[in-house]
Amino acid sequence: xxxxxxxxxxxxxxxxxxxDYPAVLYIDLHLVHEVTSPQAFSGLRARGIPVRRPxxxxxxxxxxxxxxxxxxxxxDGEAEAQxxxxxxxxxxxxxxxxxxxxxxxxxxxxxxxxxxxxxxxxTIVCGDSHTSTHGAFGALAFGIGTSEVEHxxxxxxxxxxxxxxxxxxxxxxxxxxxxxxxxILALIARIGVGGGTGYVLEYTGDxxxxxxxxxRMTVCNMSIEAGARAGMIAPDDxxxxxxxxxxxxxxxxxxxxxxxxxxxxxxxxxxGYDRTVTIDVGALEPMITYGTNPGMGVGISAPVPDPASxxxxxxxxxxxxxxxxxxxxxxxxxxxxxxxxxFIGSCTNSRLSDLRDAARVFNGRKVHAGxxxxxxxxxQEIKRQAESEGLDRVFKDAGAEWRDAGCSMCIAMNGDxxxxxQYAVSTSNRNFEGxxxxxxxxxxxxxxxAAAAAVTGQISDVRELL
Amino acid sequence: MPAFTTLTSRYAxxxxxxxxxxxxxPARFLKVTxxxxxxxxxxxDWRGATFVLDVPExxxxxxxxxxxxxxxxxSREHAPWALxxxxxxxxxxxxxADIFKGNALKNGLLPIEVDADAHAELVAAxxxxxxxxxxxxxxxxxxxxxxxxxxxxxxxxxxxDGVDQLGYLLGFxxxxxxxxxxx
Numbered sequence: 001x002x003x004x005x006x007x008x009x010x011x012x013x014x015x016x017x018x019x020d021y022p023a024v025l026y027i028d029l030h031l032v033h034e035v036t037s038p039q040a041f042s043g044l045r046a047r048g049i050p051v052r053r054p055x056x057x058x059x060x061x062x063x064x065x066x067x068x069x070x071x072x073x074x075x076d077g078e079a080e081a082q083x084x085x086x087x088x089x090x091x092x093x094x095x096x097x098x099x100x101x102x103x104x105x106x107x108x109x110x111x112x113x114x115x116x117x118x119x120x121x122x123t124i125v126c127g128d129s130h131t132s133t134h135g136a137f138g139a140l141a142f143g144i145g146t147s148e149v150e151h152x153x154x155x156x157x158x159x160x161x162x163x164x165x166x167x168x169x170x171x172x173x174x175x176x177x178x179x180x181x182x183x184i185l186a187l188i189a190r191i192g193v194g195g196g197t198g199y200v201l202e203y204t205g206d207x208x209x210x211x212x213x214x215x216r217m218t219v220c221n222m223s224i225e226a227g228a229r230a231g232m233i234a235p236d237d238x239x240x241x242x243x244x245x246x247x248x249x250x251x252x253x254x255x256x257x258x259x260x261x262x263x264x265x266x267x268x269x270x271x272g273y274d275r276t277v278t279i280d281v282g283a284l285e286p287m288i289t290y291g292t293n294p295g296m297g298v299g300i301s302a303p304v305p306d307p308a309s310x311x312x313x314x315x316x317x318x319x320x321x322x323x324x325x326x327x328x329x330x331x332x333x334x335x336x337x338x339x340x341x342x343f344i345g346s347c348t349n350s351r352l353s354d355l356r357d358a359a360r361v362f363n364g365r366k367v368h369a370g371x372x373x374x375x376x377x378x379x380q381e382i383k384r385q386a387e388s389e390g391l392d393r394v395f396k397d398a399g400a401e402w403r404d405a406g407c408s409m410c411i412a413m414n415g416d417x418x419x420x421x422q423y424a425v426s427t428s429n430r431n432f433e434g435x436x437x438x439x440x441x442x443x444x445x446x447x448x449x450a451a452a453a454a455v456t457g458q459i460s461d462v463r464e465l466l
Numbered sequence: 467m468p469a470f471t472t473l474t475s476r477y478a479x480x481x482x483x484x485x486x487x488x489x490x491x492p493a494r495f496l497k498v499t500x501x502x503x504x505x506x507x508x509x510x511d512w513r514g515a516t517f518v519l520d521v522p523e524x525x526x527x528x529x530x531x532x533x534x535x536x537x538x539x540x541s542r543e544h545a546p547w548a549l550x551x552x553x554x555x556x557x558x559x560x561x562x563a564d565i566f567k568g569n570a571l572k573n574g575l576l577p578i579e580v581d582a583d584a585h586a587e588l589v590a591a592x593x594x595x596x597x598x599x600x601x602x603x604x605x606x607x608x609x610x611x612x613x614x615x616x617x618x619x620x621x622x623x624x625x626x627d628g629v630d631q632l633g634y635l636l637g638f639x640x641x642x643x644x645x646x647x648x649x
Contacts, residue, residue: 015638015642016641017637017647020619020620021619021620021634023640024528024618024638024642026646026649031615035497035542035543036496036542036543038498038500039499039500039501040498042500047632049636051643063493063496077631078497078498081499082497082498082499085499127543129540129541129565143565144541144565144568145543145569145570146543147569147572147573147630147631147632148568148572150632151631151632154635154640155635155636155639155642156642157638157642159631159635161618193485193535193538194535194538194561194563197535197561197563197564198564227535227563227564229564270616274594293484293538314483314534315483315531316484317481317482317483318533321482326539350597357582411493412493412494413493415494425573429542430486432486432488432489432494432539433488433489433511434511435488435493438492438494439512
């Protein structure tokens with residue numbers, strides 16, 4: 001019997017499956033952060049239940065911690081109390097915590113892979129929708145709510161209905177200046193923000209094989225922005241090379257045994273998907289969003305679409321509403337549009353290759369006068385690596401702010417935020433109204449395109465700067 | 467979790483598609499360690515005298531009719547907590563985002579998925595009443611027409627009985643232990 005990557009992992013983790021009930025699915029790795037866990041721990045306490053597997057649970061502080069030098073105060077007392085509560089909970093239940101100031105601290109979806117916790121074939125959950133990131137390793141990884149965080153803390157299991165499978169075939173080779181971020185923005189623009197609802201996406205094709213692990217993480221990260229339960233990529237030698245030697249990756253004979261298991265994971269020839277879409281990535285140009293959801297994106301040369309051109313009334317209303325919020329005119333290219341702030345960071349694009357991409361553009365250039373630029377590495381480890389390569393000097397010499405690790409302006413909970421009316425080019429994942437600060441307006445793009453905006457002060461085609 | 471059996475209520479209409487959880491409750495209000503009082507932050511940045519939940523007709527409304535793909539974006543369970551705390555018991559749409567739907571069902575908030583015709587009928591006549599019967603999986607529209615809606619049988623049972631899902635999951639202790647022993 002043939003099976004897809006998803007089906008193999010699913011089948012290996014079903015603890016029980018009763019008719020008319022959701023399956024009981026075992027979870028191999030539970031990642032925890034400060035924002036979505038306090039009520040779950042309180043629930044456990046109220047029931048008098050311990051954490052079943054603290055050894056399979058890993059916590060970090062990322063959403064609300066300051067990214068300015070660590071000595072500075074947390075944004076407010078509420079955030080301080082939330083961080084303190086995570087520390088208390090992790091101490092009480094014996095959970096490994098990468099706290100403020102610790103060397104391993106970083107964004108939860110950055111440190112999981114970086115430390116080697118994230119591995120092929122695992123089921124991975126976190127109270128955070130961008131948990132789909134970890135699917136880049138051939139894991140089944142998805143975001144959950146706080147009630148489910150409590151379920152996993154208590155039982156190491158979740159009640160789940162089996163999603164359907166959706167193959168996203170990526171053919172061709174990327175042109176210079178076009179990146180993994182542009183692939184995923186193009187996919188969401190094509191299938192829509194609800195296009196993946198009810199499905200697990202599996203990315204296949206030559207273009208996926210050519211991507212490094214960091215690019216694969218960027219693609220899987222934003223699968224949720226198409227509404228998908230998860231995004232996955234079959235593991236291969238690129239995956240194994242990335243993991244070899246990482247702190248929590250298997251070692252010695254255990255590594256060899258793991259490789260045997262991992263090599264059996266890819267989708268069998270002839271196994272079917274419920275749906276398939278193919279994208280020729282060779283035809284893509286750098287992407288940019290113009291609206292208030294990640295599906296509202298176009299190639300950098302294309303004009304902002306006109307609501308009048310849409311036949312569906314609700315889509316027309318949604319586009320008109322988005323353009324009002326963004327204060328953009330239809331039919332005009334975004335190139336040349338003024339940019340107030342550039343944010344390079346987030347669990348989508350804050351890894352070393354992202355920083356290297358940005359530095360290529362910054363190198364020898366200055367941030368445009370009047371534009372504010374934040375570069376926020378995804379982890380303290382990435383920060384150290386970038387500094388050892390001298391990337392921090394490139395950013396600082398150009399006039400950008402070089403920060404400590406955290407979610408920062410992607411979610412604007414820590415004081416890093418837009419002012420009302422400001423325009424940002426951001427390498428993050430959501431351009432929702434107010435996402436980066438009340439009244440702020442976000443254009444999502446790749447690190448290359450963000451850096452191009454930083455040095456020109458306007459939306460620019462990075463290919464003209466490379 | 468409060469039980470959900472039947473409900474007759476007037477409804478408010480917010481005919482916007484793809485309402486994300488950052489609109490339902492902005493991230494800056496997530497720095498809490500409990501679930502209390504989040505209704506005050508519901509749709510915070512859209513609120514104001516003319517917003518649909520702030521007009522006088524909204525008093526006592528327990529059902530919200532919203533556009534397609536309601537609840538997309540972040541996994542924050544604060545979204546259903548805020549909707550419930552405001553006083554809502556059901557949201558009607560043509561579709562819901564996966565994580566939001568799961569979160570809503572775990573908090574006694576019923577996501578009711580209807581077809582485009584029924585949805586259009588509701589949107590065209592705001593502030594009327596609907597009657598919801600969860601056991602029968604029907605909603606009676608103001609016109610008197612009853613439409614059925616889908617719901618996962620397990621979530622339905624939990625809602626009807628007002629019990630949370632963790633109790634059921636804890637009953638698998640032996641099988642979970644056996645699974646762990648074999649891996």
